[in-house]
Amino acid sequence: MNGFQGETLSWQVVDGTIELLLDRPPCNEIGSATLADLESFATALESLQRDAHALIISSARPEGFCAGADLRELYQRSQVLEHHERIAGLRDFLGRIHIVMNAIDAAPVTTIAAVHGVTFGGGFELALTCDLIIADKMARFCFPELRLGLIPGFGGIPRLKRDLGNAVVRDLLLTGRSINATKAQSVGLVSQVSAEGDALHLARSTAAQLKKFDRASASAAKRFIKPIPYDMLRHEIEIFCDLFTRPAVEAGLRKFVESKDPLPYLP
């Protein structure tokens, strides 16, 4: 299937490039519906990549690339489940999203995240699965999870540690601050910074460049330079589930969901 229109995203193949477009209001929060669509994409990716050389992930939402996990859904679901069911459901969700993230991370095609605006939490983690991040100059990156008493759960820390120095990981993780595209480029996170509204355009011209190279060679180079940190990823799920059982997390989620704070995203 060369094209797909789901509830939260769509994809198509254009001139040898798979274009995955996130489109769930308000800002592509990743909940059960997005996960199901991403799983469909991961399944389709196996056949799509046979005829493609690149994958671009972008967002149709003006607010940004992705604001992360759907915390409202997470909180509401946790309220109607017993403790053991809550943890089992969480573990299942994390296991499934990790399979999707790992599939994108390991895809033999060269992958590009074309991001703008809010690229927070799970959205940042999705971008980190890609080989290149091309950022609109107004993009902001953040791991705000500590404010909820959690750590990023979609593979963000292992992938950021793989790609950047540990000090950068600690800065973003422990302060929960957001950084802009210029800063992200200066630390090596972002490959290119575009003018406002031009990230996807820049990603497409980069994908056109990638087409000039032999696919097998590009794929071998990627496998060589981009190992997937499976052990750390599994460990991350364990830490996340352990932390999730603490009362402080439920309180943090409730505070976020019920917040009237004009800056609920700030740590």
Place this chain on the structure above:
Amino acid sequence: MTTLQTTTEQILQLASEQFKVPRETLTADDDFFQKLGINSLQALDLLTRLEQHFQIELPDYELQGVSDFRTLAERIQSRL
């Protein structure tokens, strides 16, 4: 050296242009959330534009509890 007054004026000018609010209606003591009618995502947008304009990094936790232009200018001034 940039003074606090100059910094404040530049912030007011930038906010006026970005959010299409007449400059003469903005004062340093205004609550920028109310006056500009912005939400949290637009506030992040403003933060990015301020960082670009002043060529600084402004950690967002420093803006917690800040809602008036004057205090915002003081936070920026301390990083110039």
